[in-house]
Structures are given as structure tokens and as C-alpha cells.
Amino acid sequence: MLFFPALVSAQPEETAPTRLEADRISGRSGAETVMEGDALLQKPGLIIQADQLEYDQLSDRAKASGNVRIQRKGSRYEGTAGEVTVDSMEGYMDNMRYEFEQNGSHGEALRVDFVDEAHTTLFQTTYTTCRRDAVADWAPAWVVRAGQLDLDNDEDIGTAQSAYLEFKGVPILPIPPMGFPLSEKRKSGFLPPTLGLDNTNGLEVTTPYYWNIAPNRDATISPTLMASRGVNVTSEFRYLESDYLGVVKTSILPSDQLRSSDRWGLALKHQARLDTQLGGVGWGLNVNRVSDDNYWRDFASLAYTGQTITGPAGAIGAAQALSAAGQTAAAFADPSAGALRLLPSQFNAGWGSGYFSSVLMVQKWQVLQDANAYIVKPYERLPQITGRYARINDGGWDWSIDGDFTRFSSYAELTGQPNADRGVLWGQVSRPWLAPQGYITPKMQLHTVAYQYDNLTYYGSSGAASTVPTFSVDSGLVFEKESLWGNQTIVQTLEPRAFYVYTPYHQQYQLPNYDTGANDFNFASIYMENAFSGHDKVSDNNLLTLGLTSRYLDRDTGGQFARFGVAQRVRFEDQNVGINSSSSAALAGFSDFLVGGAININERWVFDSLLQYNTLTNQSVRSTAGARYSPGPYRVLNLAYRLTRNTSEQIDSSVQWPLSNVWQGKGDEEVQSAGRYYGLARANYSLYDGRMVDTLMGMEYDAGCWLGRVVLQRSQLGINSAVQSVFFQLEFVGFSKLGISPEKTLANSIPRYQPLRGTP
Structure with a gap:
């Protein structure tokens, strides 16, 4: 490729003089100067080299011939002859080659016109980023051939006229007069067309347009021609401010040829926060709606995936509100996501100051029904109001009080239980004793829930209430030993843990179930006081969980090479409380046995496994095992x-x-x-x-x-x-x-x- 010496300016650009060099220099001072043999004219931002160079200082015009080379603003040009006004950068060059440093592109042109410092026009030109090989018959793998190419260095945009794209010597695509990027800067314009093919929509051709509205706002509008359906137009609008951010996505397909109806989808997500003298305030809006029940089936390959928008966290309470606002994200859910037919829409508002925080949420659902697999609409929260007051290390004690009021609404004739108002009050206090060699944390909890049913008795009553106390003790020890693993010093730990929980039995079969489910059985839930999530049920327990964990750690960095763990519950009494009156609960005795581990031998090999084993049936209830081998970049094998x-x-x-x-x-x-x-x-x-x-x-x-x-x-x-x-x-x-x-x-x-x- 072309080579030029680097620009060196010993003085500010506005005062630096013009530098002239050549084997022979003649002319009149302050007028014409003629340079022959390795002629050079240099100013800040411009270098001109040629066999012969004439410079008229009165007109500031330089005329070059013979092996002409011009370098300006990171662009290099080489041709047979050229002329340029030095200060304004206006001029031309004939029969030239060029190279742009910013993206490595290069090509040839019959002529180039330097319009000004930022604008250049090339005629009968080529454009490619393929690196030139040192062979006589070299040709680029791809090249744009254009009758005219306009370059705007201020906007970093190139615009080709009368152009086509050639690949492997074969013209494959005419190029309309639209801009293409000369750098990675965001800019408005048409994006490259995309092609797709699936067995539902047939051939798809999309021509997106990107609109760079502002540094913190942009939009993409994408018309798609579907051979089997018609024209679908999707759009995405994004915005980001110091205290709010969001995204709006739409999809509109008028007169679907396969369904004979208009099809549309909407996904809106907004999060905001505001710091006030009274505390942090945050709110969020998440809306997901589509036109019909078949949308998930017909447009699975076009579906928007759920996203979590990240941004300023705000104060403690505001951060909680923002987290709640983003917790449900199934906007046009991906086919692999499982919640494919459940579209949530919700509004959240939160406030927090000091030790207190509260959140208001309104949540509704759209269910995309299938005649062969009917889904009962989940309970809507109209609204849910929560509040929390929490103190950590208050004289050595940790304590908190949580309140929750929720209005639950669904189809009572399908759910088998009434819609209702539910109030919850949940308090807990613990006294941790912590030391490097271990810990012990006794805790007391009191959980109260009350219901008021809608115009319908449930188990012979228009309401119900329940109060359940829980006592637990969590304890553990940590033993450490240093040893050698090859040439590396590692720390091996042995961490026994004992967790006891007692919750007396309280009759709860008469209580409805609005948001409660059984916890998954794993290394996290086995150390929880309640076997259920949500507030409708509190499991009765008299059990002891014993576990043992061993870790292998890098002594210097703390990085973990391996981890192994086992855990099992010993239940001293039968658990009588189930999710509903017909569900079975756990019996006294030993629970399933949990065994798990992970090994990171080095950066290449990773193994992990988990086994849930039933000692009564001598069978695994659930097991997972995985391995990953990644010896270098762009090499990974997963099993x-x-x-x-x-x-x-x-x-x-x-x-x-x-x-x-x-x-x-x-x-x-x-x-x-x-x-x-x-x-x-x-x-x-x-x-x-x-x-x-x-x-x-x-x-x-x-x-x-x-x-x-x-x-x-x-x-x-x-x-x-x-x-x-x-x-x-x-x-x-x-x-x-x-x-x-x-x-x-x-x-x-x-x-x-x-x-x-x-x-x-």
C-alpha cells in the first residue's frame, strides 16, 4: 500500500509555516516556486509529494506532476498529476489510487475532486477493504464499482452513485444512491438489506432504516416483505436520559394474506428515577400486547426477546422500584422462553428513604390461547402495595417488617377460588454472631395473612386469616488448609453447615392460593425456612438440614478451582401443609440427598454436576451434568x-x-x-x-x-x-x-x- 511520513507540527496549525523541500528549487521569493526531484510541500494536515511541484504563493495554489502523492486528514492519494489550493484543500487529481486510514479502505479512480477539507468526490472509482497481496494478478474479493463516490469526512459517510457490488468477479447487487459508513460512528441512513427464509413466512426481505435522532435517542424502522403474508413494518425507538430510559417496539402487518386479518404487536418498556428531599422515587412501565392468539405461532422467528434495561440505580428505594419495574420482561418472548403465550403488562412505582421503602404495582396479563392447550389466565394484581422497614446490625441485631396488600383478580369459575383482597404482615428478627472460623444465627419470624373474598364464600366463609410463627438457627464452621496443586499454592476449605427450623402446624387448607408455589429443591432452597414461595402458605417444619461444602481456592487471588457439596434434611415430623388440600406433603425421615460439584481445572476445562437422589427408591430424581472445553478463541465444545x-x-x-x-x-x-x-x-x-x-x-x-x-x-x-x-x-x-x-x-x-x- 501507499506509505507517507507521519505529520509533525512543531507549531500550532494556524501559525506553522509551509515547508518546501526538493533536489532543486527555483523561483521568486513570495511568488512562484518550482521544485524538481523528490519535491515536498508540507503544512499541518497536508503533505504533497511529486517528481515536480509548482507552488504559487500569491494564489496558494500547488500544481504537481509525476508520481503525485497527497496525504490529508488520514487519507492518502497517489496519481499522475494534480492541483490543489493549500489552505482550502480544494483541487483535483487524475488517474489515482487512494487509501483511507480510518477503516482501511482503498481503491482507484479516474479522477478525484477535493471539494473542501471535509468533502471529496471520486469519479469512475472502486472501493474495497480487502488488503492488497504482493502478486501481479491480485484482485479484491469484493469491490464496489461506482460512477461517482461522494465522501463526507465530517459525517463519516460515503454515498455511491451508479454503483454495484461485485463479489468474486461477479456483480451481485446494484447499490442505490444511499450512504454507507466510513467509520463506526452512529449515523442516519438505510442499513444493509437482510434476507430470511422459514417454512411459515416464506422468503423475507427486510430493508431497515436507522435514524440517529440524537446522541441519546435513535430509531430503526424495518419494512419486511414476506412472500406468504405481505408487508410487515417493525420499529424500535430507544431513548436514554440521566433519570429515565426506555424502548418502544412495534410490529404492524396489515391484511395478513394467510390469516385474512390485521396483525400487530407492541412492546413498551420505560424506567425512571428521581431523587428528592423526601427520598428516591422510581417508576417503570412494561407493556406487551399482540393482536391475536396465533401471533406467537406465526411470528416466532420475528419475536422480540425479553430484555432488562439497565441504567442509573438511584436511591435505595428507587433502585428497588426500578428492579420491580424490570422484573417481568417477556416482550414478544423468544420461542425458547417457555412463557411464550403469557404476555405481561405492568406499572411499578417505588419510593425509598433511609430504612423504609415501598412499591406500588399494577399487573395484567394477555394469554394467547391454544384450543389444544388452554391456559387459565394468571391472577392479575390490581394493585399490589408493599412496604418494608429494615435495620441491619442495629446493636448487633437484624430485623425487618414487611407489609403487602394485593387485590387478586382472575376468572373465578375457572380457578375454583374467589377473587379477593389479601393483606400480609411479616416480621423477622435475628442475632448473627460472626467470626472468621464460623457463624451462628438464630432467627424468629411471624407471618400473618388475611383475606376478604368477593361475593362468594370459600370453605363456608367470606374471608380467612392465619398467623404462623417460625424459629430457625443457621450455623456453620470454616476449616482451611494450604496445599500444593502442581506449582500453585491453594487453600482447601471444609465448611460443615447445620440449619434447624421449627414451624408449628397451622391449618391452612381453607386458604386460597394466589401466588404460592413449591420451591425448587436445590442447594439454596434446602436452607430456607419455608418450602413455598409467595405468601399464601407457610409450611409446618421440624427439621434439621446438614450440609458439607469443600472449596479449592487460589491463595493469592481467591479464584475457585473446585467446589463440592452434599446436603440432606432430616424431618422429625410429617409436613402437613401442602399447596392445596389434595397435594401431598413431605413425610418424616430423610429427604432426597443432594450432591453437587464444579471443577475449573484451568481456563480450558469446566465441569459441573448436580444429583438429587432418593434413598428409599435408590433412584436419582433429578440429575444434571455438564462439561465445557474451550482451549482458545473461537473454540468451544459443550455437552x-x-x-x-x-x-x-x-x-x-x-x-x-x-x-x-x-x-x-x-x-x-x-x-x-x-x-x-x-x-x-x-x-x-x-x-x-x-x-x-x-x-x-x-x-x-x-x-x-x-x-x-x-x-x-x-x-x-x-x-x-x-x-x-x-x-x-x-x-x-x-x-x-x-x-x-x-x-x-x-x-x-x-x-x-x-x-x-x-x-x-
Whole structure:
């Protein structure tokens, strides 16, 4: 490529003199100067070199001929002849080659006109980012050929006229007169068109337009032509301020040709906070609505995934309110998300000051029904008001009082219980004794709940109430021992833990259930006082949980190499309280046995497993095992096994791996290289059902100045329905992308997937 000496300015640009050099210099002082042989004219921001150079100081005009080279503002030009006004940067050059430092692009042109310092026009030109090889017949893999190319360096935008894109010597796409980026700066304009293909919508062609409204606001409008349905227009508007932020997404498809109806979707998310003299205030709005029950089925591949918007946290109470505002995010939920047919809409407002905080929430649901799998609408909260006063280390004591009032509403004829108002008062106090070698924390809790039913008696009453106390003691010890692991000093810990809880039996079968469910049985819940989440039920308990954990830690950094744990409950009395009157509760004796562990041998190998084992049946109730091998960038192999007895059993494997030089450079020193193929695959097989749940196969190719991606995916949506998608994309580095990107799908399907050109 072209080479020029770096610009050096010993004085400020406005006062630095013009520097002239050549083998021979002649002329009149203050008038014309003629330079011959390695002629050089240099000013801040401009270098002109040529075999011969004439400079008229009166007109500030420089005329160059023979091997002319001009460098200005990070751009380099080389041609046969040229002329330029030095201060204004106005001029031209003939039969030239150019290079732009900011994105590595280069090309040739019959002529270039320097309009001013920021604007340049090239005629009969080429444009590419492919690096030139030192071979006589070299040609770029891709090139834009344009009758005219206008460059705006202020906006970092190039606009091609009468242009087309050529790939591997074959013209593949005419280019309309629209702008393309010369850098990574955000800018308004049309984005590259994308293509998609699935078995529902047929061929899809999308032409997005990006609107850079302001540094903190932007919008993307994407018309999509669906061969089977019509024209669907999606939009996304984002905004960010110091005390609020949000996103609004819409999708509109008039007169769907397959459903003979208008289709639409809306997802709105807003979060705000305000610090006042009375405390922090925060509020949030999350709205998710679609036009009809079949939306989730027809537009699964277009669905917006749930997002959590991050931003300023605010005060303690405001942070809680913002967290509550963002806790339900199923906007156009992804097909793999499970809550595919439940769309929440809710409003949250919170306030916090000192030790007190409160939150108001209103929540409603839209249920997308399926005739073969009816879903009863979840209870709506109209509204829910919570308050909390908490003190930590108050004279050595921790204590808190929580209050909750909620209005629950659904279809009483379907739920089998009345709509109601519910009030909750929950207090707890504990006295932790903490030391490096261990801890002991006794705790007392008192949980009170009361109901007022709507115009309907439930178990012969128009209301109900219950008060249940709980006593618990949590204790643990920590033993440490240093040892050598190879040449590394590690700390091995042995951490026995004992947790006792006593909750007397209180009759609760007559209480309705609005938000309560059984806790998952794991290493976290086994040390909880209540077997249920929510406020409707408090489990009676007289049990002792014993556990043992051992960790292997780096003595210097605290990093964890391995962790192993076991835990089991001993229940001294039967548990009588269940989720409802017909549900079975736990019997006295030993619970299932939990065994788990994780090993990080090094940065390449990771293993983890969990086993829930029933000692009475001598069978595993649930087990998971996983392994990941990642020896370097763009190399990862994942394997997982998951079993839930009599419910599901799956093997899930995925991989991203180079197909050429498979094991070469597999260490940490590897860098991404051009000319390499990468294989991509995922297979999620259900042993329980005897069929594939999700399948993905694909390939990526990095050629240096262009990338190619082809991915095929099949996802099972139900017993008799599946969606198949084809992703194909060509990325012309530094210019544009053609096709539909599979990168989000790959990131969701392959843990630790690394996008090419991304950070390893």
C-alpha cells in the first residue's frame, strides 16, 4: 500500500509555516516556486509529494506532476498529476489510487475532486477493504464499482452513485444512491438489506432504516416483505436520559394474506428515577400486547426477546422500584422462553428513604390461547402495595417488617377460588454472631395473612386469616488448609453447615392460593425456612438440614478451582401443609440427598454436576451434568445431560470450532486469522420423547475482508409443530452486510459462542 511520513507540527496549525523541500528549487521569493526531484510541500494536515511541484504563493495554489502523492486528514492519494489550493484543500487529481486510514479502505479512480477539507468526490472509482497481496494478478474479493463516490469526512459517510457490488468477479447487487459508513460512528441512513427464509413466512426481505435522532435517542424502522403474508413494518425507538430510559417496539402487518386479518404487536418498556428531599422515587412501565392468539405461532422467528434495561440505580428505594419495574420482561418472548403465550403488562412505582421503602404495582396479563392447550389466565394484581422497614446490625441485631396488600383478580369459575383482597404482615428478627472460623444465627419470624373474598364464600366463609410463627438457627464452621496443586499454592476449605427450623402446624387448607408455589429443591432452597414461595402458605417444619461444602481456592487471588457439596434434611415430623388440600406433603425421615460439584481445572476445562437422589427408591430424581472445553478463541465444545425422573431426559451438545488447522494454535496465544472455516452445531435430543427438540447446523468463513455465514435451525414449538429457519449472510468488512444475521441465534444456542470479529 501507499506509505507517507507521519505529520509533525512543531507549531500550532494556524501559525506553522509551509515547508518546501526538493533536489532543486527555483523561483521568486513570495511568488512562484518550482521544485524538481523528490519535491515536498508540507503544512499541518497536508503533505504533497511529486517528481515536480509548482507552488504559487500569491494564489496558494500547488500544481504537481509525476508520481503525485497527497496525504490529508488520514487519507492518502497517489496519481499522475494534480492541483490543489493549500489552505482550502480544494483541487483535483487524475488517474489515482487512494487509501483511507480510518477503516482501511482503498481503491482507484479516474479522477478525484477535493471539494473542501471535509468533502471529496471520486469519479469512475472502486472501493474495497480487502488488503492488497504482493502478486501481479491480485484482485479484491469484493469491490464496489461506482460512477461517482461522494465522501463526507465530517459525517463519516460515503454515498455511491451508479454503483454495484461485485463479489468474486461477479456483480451481485446494484447499490442505490444511499450512504454507507466510513467509520463506526452512529449515523442516519438505510442499513444493509437482510434476507430470511422459514417454512411459515416464506422468503423475507427486510430493508431497515436507522435514524440517529440524537446522541441519546435513535430509531430503526424495518419494512419486511414476506412472500406468504405481505408487508410487515417493525420499529424500535430507544431513548436514554440521566433519570429515565426506555424502548418502544412495534410490529404492524396489515391484511395478513394467510390469516385474512390485521396483525400487530407492541412492546413498551420505560424506567425512571428521581431523587428528592423526601427520598428516591422510581417508576417503570412494561407493556406487551399482540393482536391475536396465533401471533406467537406465526411470528416466532420475528419475536422480540425479553430484555432488562439497565441504567442509573438511584436511591435505595428507587433502585428497588426500578428492579420491580424490570422484573417481568417477556416482550414478544423468544420461542425458547417457555412463557411464550403469557404476555405481561405492568406499572411499578417505588419510593425509598433511609430504612423504609415501598412499591406500588399494577399487573395484567394477555394469554394467547391454544384450543389444544388452554391456559387459565394468571391472577392479575390490581394493585399490589408493599412496604418494608429494615435495620441491619442495629446493636448487633437484624430485623425487618414487611407489609403487602394485593387485590387478586382472575376468572373465578375457572380457578375454583374467589377473587379477593389479601393483606400480609411479616416480621423477622435475628442475632448473627460472626467470626472468621464460623457463624451462628438464630432467627424468629411471624407471618400473618388475611383475606376478604368477593361475593362468594370459600370453605363456608367470606374471608380467612392465619398467623404462623417460625424459629430457625443457621450455623456453620470454616476449616482451611494450604496445599500444593502442581506449582500453585491453594487453600482447601471444609465448611460443615447445620440449619434447624421449627414451624408449628397451622391449618391452612381453607386458604386460597394466589401466588404460592413449591420451591425448587436445590442447594439454596434446602436452607430456607419455608418450602413455598409467595405468601399464601407457610409450611409446618421440624427439621434439621446438614450440609458439607469443600472449596479449592487460589491463595493469592481467591479464584475457585473446585467446589463440592452434599446436603440432606432430616424431618422429625410429617409436613402437613401442602399447596392445596389434595397435594401431598413431605413425610418424616430423610429427604432426597443432594450432591453437587464444579471443577475449573484451568481456563480450558469446566465441569459441573448436580444429583438429587432418593434413598428409599435408590433412584436419582433429578440429575444434571455438564462439561465445557474451550482451549482458545473461537473454540468451544459443550455437552450437557439433564434428567427429571418421569418428566424429561435430554442430551444437549453444541460446538464452535475451526475446520481448518483444527488443533494448530489452540493455546491462549492464538489470534483470529483470515482464510479459516468455522463449524457450528447444536443438537438437543429428548431421550424421554425420542426426538430432537432443537437442531442447528452451520458454518462461518473468515476471509479477512469478508465473512460468510450459513445456518440452518429447526426448533420444536409443540407436539405437532416446529419452525425451520435458514440464515445466510455475507459481511463485507468496512462496508455493509447482506442477508439475515444468525449471530443472536448462535449466541442463544451455543454457550460461549464468540462472534467472528468480536472480542475473544
